[in-house]
Amino acid sequence: MKSLFMVEESVSDLETLAEITRAKFPAHHTTPLIPAADHRFLQLGREEMKAAILGTIIENYAQGFLKQGELVYVRPNAFGDEKEGLIGVADPNTPRKMMSISAIIDGLGVPSLAHHKVIEVTSVNVKRYLDSAPKEGARVQVFEEYMVDRAIPQHIGLTTFARMRKLGANYGYGLIAKNTALSLGYDETLLTTSNWNVLEGGGENAFAVIGGKLYTPPLTESILPGTKRGVLLEIANLAGIRCHEETIPLTEFMRADAALFTGTWCGVAKISYVHWLSQGKSSNYDSNNEIACYLSDQYQHVIHGSSALDARFRSLSDRIRTKVELR
Numbered sequence: 063m064k065s066l067f068m069v070e071e072s073v074s075d076l077e078t079l080a081e082i083t084r085a086k087f088p089a090h091h092t093t094p095l096i097p098a099a100d101h102r103f104l105q106l107g108r109e110e111m112k113a114a115i116l117g118t119i120i121e122n123y124a125q126g127f128l129k130q131g132e133l134v135y136v137r138p139n140a141f142g143d144e145k146e147g148l149i150g151v152a153d154p155n156t157p158r159k160m161m162s163i164s165a166i167i168d169g170l171g172v173p174s175l176a177h178h179k180v181i182e183v184t185s186v187n188v189k190r191y192l193d194s195a196p197k198e199g200a201r202v203q204v205f206e207e208y209m210v211d212r213a214i215p216q217h218i219g220l221t222t223f224a225r226m227r228k229l230g231a232n233y234g235y236g237l238i239a240k241n242t243a244l245s246l247g248y249d250e251t252l253l254t255t256s257n258w259n260v261l262e263g264g265g266e267n268a269f270a271v272i273g274g275k276l277y278t279p280p281l282t283e284s285i286l287p288g289t290k291r292g293v294l295l296e297i298a299n300l301a302g303i304r305c306h307e308e309t310i311p312l313t314e315f316m317r318a319d320a321a322l323f324t325g326t327w328c329g330v331a332k333i334s335y336v337h338w339l340s341q342g343k344s345s346n347y348d349s350n351n352e353i354a355c356y357l358s359d360q361y362q363h364v365i366h367g368s369s370a371l372d373a374r375f376r377s378l379s380d381r382i383r384t385k386v387e388l389r
Contacts (some may be wrong), residue, residue, distance in 0.1 A: 072176040111138070111181075116386055118183045123388045128187055132387070135188040135327055140181045191265070191328035195249040198349035199334030201324065202263070205239040206310065206340055240264035248254035250323070252336060255283070260311040266323035266331070267291035270315050271353045277318075281309040290324040290361075293382060297360050300374045303353060316343060324360070330361040 065084050115136055122128040192200045239251040252268065260279055262268050269287045270277045275299050298305050315321065321333035330383040332354055337344045345387070348354075363371040364379045371379055 073174065103169040114138075114181070114183050115185075116384070119185045119386055120388060122173065122185050128185060132187045133190070134185055138181060138183045146295045188327065191325065192249050192323075192331050193330070196245075196334065199332030200249040201247075201335045202250050202252050202333050202337070203243040203246055204336065204338040205242065205251045205253055209280065215300070236264040248337070250333075252312075254312055259283070260310045260312055260315045261285050263325075264324045266325035266328055268310075268315075269294065269317035269322040269324065270310060271322070271351055272314070272318045274353065275304045275306060275358075277306045277308065277310055279310055283309070288324060288326070290326055290329065291363065293356060293378070294324050294330060294361060296378055297357060297364060297375060300378065301356070301360065301372075303357075312338065316345040318345075318347065319348075320347045320354035322354055324361075329365065330358045332358065337356075 067068065099160065115138065119128070119134065119136065123130070128134055150184050151199070236251075236253070239253060243249070243251040250266070251264045251265070255261060260268055260270075260284055262279070262285045267278060268284065268288070276295075278291065278295070279285050295305050295307075315338055323331045323333060325331075332349055333347055334349055335344065335346055360375060362368070362373060366384070367379050367383055
């Protein structure tokens with residue numbers, strides 16, 4: 063598998079960095095903004111990022127690292143690095159170097175303002191995300207810390223702004239929660255706040271169908287503003303299904319008519335069962351719920367631009383899909 067790296071020069075002199083920081087953040091400030099042109103940030107526009115992603119896919123297909131007809135997952139990763147050693151074709155006359163072979167990176171550390179800013183784009187064939195789930199939907203375990211360590215006496219839950227961003231560190235908590243669920247025989251986990259309000263799955267946004275309406279936690283909660291969350295909400299709105307972005311107590315979620323996960327990898331996935339171990343409660347959802355089935359089907363039509371696509375969703379489908387010419 064090949065990756066595309068984009069690297070921009072950074073400040074190597076910490077004294078210079080301190081001077082820049084003092085200039086940007088005076089002792090008494092009201093709006094600590096760093097201009098977009100500041101060289102501590104990788105300057106990358108939407109179209110340049112899109113070209114990098116498509117170029118990585120095309121190159122991996124051309125080299126035989128990707129198979130046609132199989133699901134492809136694209137992962138852009140942004141990180142900071144203090145030094146770089148490059149292998150591959152790079153233009154030494156420009157601050158940004160583009161490669162498609164590999165890079166040798168060293169010199170990491172917690173304070174990252176002086177590090178090189180790097181974006182790595184990879185693409186790989188994957189199986190269905192909830193591959194272990196039965197046809198009727200995923201079996202879900204509500205995550206509770208004592209499942210992992212009995213020394214934690216209370217439910218901590220998640221309340222952190224970091225969870226609202228696509229950060230690598232977020233995968234640590236999700237990894238523990240999902241692996242715990244898998245070890246207990248479930249397909250996925252369900253994360254909640256300390257007050258037992260639903261947040262999301264281990265790697266997906268969560269939805270509930272209650273009384274013919276669609277509910278999902280609001281973006282003011284510690285959840286990722288997932289792109290496919292947005293797509294499903296737009297489909298529902300265009301279809302005339304009333305949508306509510308509001309706090310969902312776990313007890314209400316478990317009484318829902320149907321429940322769904324959304325994510326780039328899983329698409330729209332039905333939930334068939336949720337278990338809340340400490341309360342001894344469980345719920346079975348209707349896998350044939352009309353709204354859940356309709357949203358799942360229409361999502362597939364929108365994502366794939368199929369001939370069965372409802373005319374109301376044509377503009378949405380055209381907007382979110384990109385044609386890739388494979389050589």
